[in-house]
Amino acid sequence: MQQPKRLSRFPVHIAVFLAPAVLLYTLFMVIPLINSLRLSFFEIENQNQLSFSGLQNYIRLFKDSNFAPFFWRALRNNFVFFAVHMLVQNPIGLLLAALLAEGGRLRNFFRTIIFMPTVLSVVIIGFIWQLILNPLWGVAESMLEAIGLGAWFGPWLGKPETALVTVALISVWQFVGIPMILFYAALIGIPDELTEAARVDGASAWDIFWRIKFPLILPTVGIVGILTFVGNFNAFDLIYTMKGANAGPDFSTDIMGTFFYRTFFGQQLQLGNPTMGATVAAMMFLIILTGVLLYMFLWARRVQTYEL
Amino acid sequence: MKSSSLYRLQQIFGKSVPIVILSVYSLIAVFPVVMVLINSFKAKKAIFGAPFEFPTSETFSLIGYQTVTDRADFQIYFLNSAIVTFVALILTLFIGAMAAFALAEYDFPGSALMALYLSMGIMIPIRLGTVGILRLMVSLKLVNTLTGLILIYVAQALPLTIFILSQFMRQVPQDLKDAARIDGASEYRIFGMILPLVRPALGAIGIFTMIPIWNDLWFPLIIAPSSKTATVTLGVQQFLGQFVSDWNAVLSSLTLAMIPILILYILFSQQMIRSITAGAIK
Numbered sequence: 001m002q003q004p005k006r007l008s009r010f011p012v013h014i015a016v017f018l019a020p021a022v023l024l025y026t027l028f029m030v031i032p033l034i035n036s037l038r039l040s041f042f043e044i045e046n047q048n049q050l051s052f053s054g055l056q057n058y059i060r061l062f063k064d065s066n067f068a069p070f071f072w073r074a075l076r077n078n079f080v081f082f083a084v085h086m087l088v089q090n091p092i093g094l095l096l097a098a099l100l101a102e103g104g105r106l107r108n109f110f111r112t113i114i115f116m117p118t119v120l121s122v123v124i125i126g127f128i129w130q131l132i133l134n135p136l137w138g139v140a141e142s143m144l145e146a147i148g149l150g151a152w153f154g155p156w157l158g159k160p161e162t163a164l165v166t167v168a169l170i171s172v173w174q175f176v177g178i179p180m181i182l183f184y185a186a187l188i189g190i191p192d193e194l195t196e197a198a199r200v201d202g203a204s205a206w207d208i209f210w211r212i213k214f215p216l217i218l219p220t221v222g223i224v225g226i227l228t229f230v231g232n233f234n235a236f237d238l239i240y241t242m243k244g245a246n247a248g249p250d251f252s253t254d255i256m257g258t259f260f261y262r263t264f265f266g267q268q269l270q271l272g273n274p275t276m277g278a279t280v281a282a283m284m285f286l287i288i289l290t291g292v293l294l295y296m297f298l299w300a301r302r303v304q305t306y307e308l
Numbered sequence: 309m310k311s312s313s314l315y316r317l318q319q320i321f322g323k324s325v326p327i328v329i330l331s332v333y334s335l336i337a338v339f340p341v342v343m344v345l346i347n348s349f350k351a352k353k354a355i356f357g358a359p360f361e362f363p364t365s366e367t368f369s370l371i372g373y374q375t376v377t378d379r380a381d382f383q384i385y386f387l388n389s390a391i392v393t394f395v396a397l398i399l400t401l402f403i404g405a406m407a408a409f410a411l412a413e414y415d416f417p418g419s420a421l422m423a424l425y426l427s428m429g430i431m432i433p434i435r436l437g438t439v440g441i442l443r444l445m446v447s448l449k450l451v452n453t454l455t456g457l458i459l460i461y462v463a464q465a466l467p468l469t470i471f472i473l474s475q476f477m478r479q480v481p482q483d484l485k486d487a488a489r490i491d492g493a494s495e496y497r498i499f500g501m502i503l504p505l506v507r508p509a510l511g512a513i514g515i516f517t518m519i520p521i522w523n524d525l526w527f528p529l530i531i532a533p534s535s536k537t538a539t540v541t542l543g544v545q546q547f548l549g550q551f552v553s554d555w556n557a558v559l560s561s562l563t564l565a566m567i568p569i570l571i572l573y574i575l576f577s578q579q580m581i582r583s584i585t586a587g588a589i590k
Contacts (some may be wrong), residue, residue, distance in 0.1 A: 010416060010417070011414070011416070011495075013494075013495040013496065014410050014414050014416050016406075016496075017406040017407060017409055017410035017499070018406070018407050018410045018411075018422065020403045020406065020407075021403045021404060021406065021407035021426065021466050021470060022407070022422075022426070024403065024459065024462055024463050024466065025426065025429060025463050025466050025467065027444075027463070028441065028444070028459050028460055028462075028463035029429055029434050029437060029463040029464065030428075030429075031440065031444070032437035032438075032439075032440030032441040032443075032444055033432070033434075033436060033437035033440060034437075034440070035437070035439075035440035035443065035444075036436065036437045036438070036439040036440040039439055039440070092333075095329070096329075096330065096333060099326040099329055099330055100330070102326055104323075104326070104327065106327065106330070108578065109334075110330040110331075110333075110334055111581055112577045112578070112581070113334040113337055113338055114330075114333060114334055114337045115577070115581065116337060116338065116341070116570075116573060116577075117337055117341070119519050119523075119569055119572075119573045120341070120523070120566060120569060120570075121522070121523035121525070121540075121541045121544075121565065121569070122523065122525065123523075123525050123541050123544055123545045123565075124544065124562055124565055124566055127544075127548055127558065127562055128340045128341065128343075128344050128562060129340060131343075131344065131555075131558070131559075132340050132343060136356075137355075137356065137359060137555075138356075138359075139343060139359050139360075142359075142360075173336070173337075181581060181584050181585070182584070184585065185584055185585040188585060205322070226431075230431060230433065234433040234435055234436075236435075236525075236526060237525045237526065240525070241525070241545060257435075260438075264438070264439060265530075274439050274442075274443075277438075277439050278439040278440075281435075281436045281437070281438065281439060282436075284436055285432070285436045288431075288432065288433070288436070289432070292431045292432075
């Protein structure tokens with residue numbers, strides 16, 4: 001009996017199976033992406049003619065006073081946005097996951113509730129929090145007063161010093177379920193035998209977690225880190241919803257996504273510029289690619305994956 | 309005697325602290341959503357006067373919902389979102405399953421390269437190609453059409469779908485397929501045979517494909533911003549921009565936009581979360 005596998009001639013049915021996916025993916029994702037990168041080396045002259053301009057757009061982005069201050073601020077703000085997620089979202093996610101992994105009857109209930117905001121649209125979340133934090137409604141203020149922190153309340157979203165961190169924390173509130181569920185999945189995958197001996201020897205839950213479990217879930221720590229990075233440097237919806245394309249007050253919440261949108265489509269007084277937009281997108285691409293490559297070669301290679 | 313009561317105290321403490329922390333965090337997670345839900349059914353006075361109370365017979369009011377149904381084309385937005393999400397989902401699952409089957413089943417020249425090519429899109433967000441996508445859509449005359457959105461969403465969802473499905477398809481026993489081949493089944497028949505076997509994976513991927521499509525703001529805003537093609541997410545965003553000061557309308561439209569996803573989530577959350585945890589253990 002002949003095995004139909006490994007035919008020497010390229011079999012038609014394989015092409016049939018692959019063609020639709022390859023075509024759609026190539027046509028609507030890969031080619032536009034390459035085209036966008038290509039456009040960053042061009043300028044649009046009058047009558048919509050493209051002309052090659054080398055690295056001119058990048059030089060403008062880094063040096064020109066119409067772009068450079070915005071670019072550097074957006075980049076810096078984006079790192080702050082990312083730092084808040086790494087320092088708040090992921091540790092809270094890990095804590096919740098560790099508590100859930102201990103078991104208990106209400107585990108499924110808590111898991112479902114805490115994951116819930118993640119499935120809602122960022123637009124909805126943005127508006128909800130705008131209402132909650134609105135001093136007119138005063139819900140947040142009376143909540144803080146109830147626990148004796150009333151004096152802390154302020155118009156956080158309206159002040160340039162606090163707006164960015166506030167928006168970042170709202171994003172943390174929404175997405176904490178993702179690191180939680182990934183850490184949880186990794187933690188419950190650790191076989192009991194690995195912790196049993198330590199427990200019999202009288203090690204505390206704290207020690208067992210940090211000395212045995214945490215090293216075992218390091219691969220997940222890396223995955224959560226890179227997912228956070230890619231998600232944050234691609235973020236747009238929340239800030240656009242809460243603060244508009246101008247990412248106010250005074251551009252204090254401007255990140256790469258909103259800067260890209262404004263550059264591409266323009267704003268009140270400034271016309272949109274597709275090739276400069278493509279240049280901003282190319283920078284975002286470079287940043288994300290750098291992050292992914294660092295993760296793949298520096299983290300994923302070094303961290304040992306244990307077969308559990 | 310003393311040490312045993314200390315031990316018991318430790319036990320109680322060790323059991324209750326996690327529950328307290330999880331309860332507090334659960335409250336933080338649902339509280340803003342609940343606030344919007346309950347206040348959307350209240351008259352304006354009660355929204356501001358007693359925001360933490362559930363609506364009573366005195367404070368109950370549907371005025372916000374009236375404004376929304378009068379002023380906004382929510383039916384159209386819902387229909388648009390439903391069409392885009394459903395068609396994109398079906399196409400992604402079917403086309404993705406075909407490609408996943410090819411990658412999992414056959415060892416053809418360049419198969420590893422093809423797998424790598426298709427999985428690049430998992431990490432690189434499609435948004436970065438927006439300038440190119442808009443130009444393409446303009447030249448294909450697909451601006452302000454649902455078709456344009458659907459094509460983008462399928463392209464965006466395929467990489468992860470193919471990656472996950474091909475792993476599941478590799479687990480289908482080889483004997484099954486070989487037996488069918490001996491009986492003379494075509495490769496297409498064998499694909500049709502495998503498909504029901506990976507149904508749980510299809511379901512899980514389906515949910516994870518749907519949510520970002522339903523919730524997306526970026527592409528409706530850029531590719532299809534017309535009032536005829538606006539999705540719920542975009543429609544709500546624009547409606548709320550105009551009615552910022554009408555609290556009844558704002559709360560009601562937020563509630564309307566949340567309800568479908570919340571119902572789906574309540575129905576499928578256990579399955580959804582289990583599929584992540586099950587996938588990670590393997």
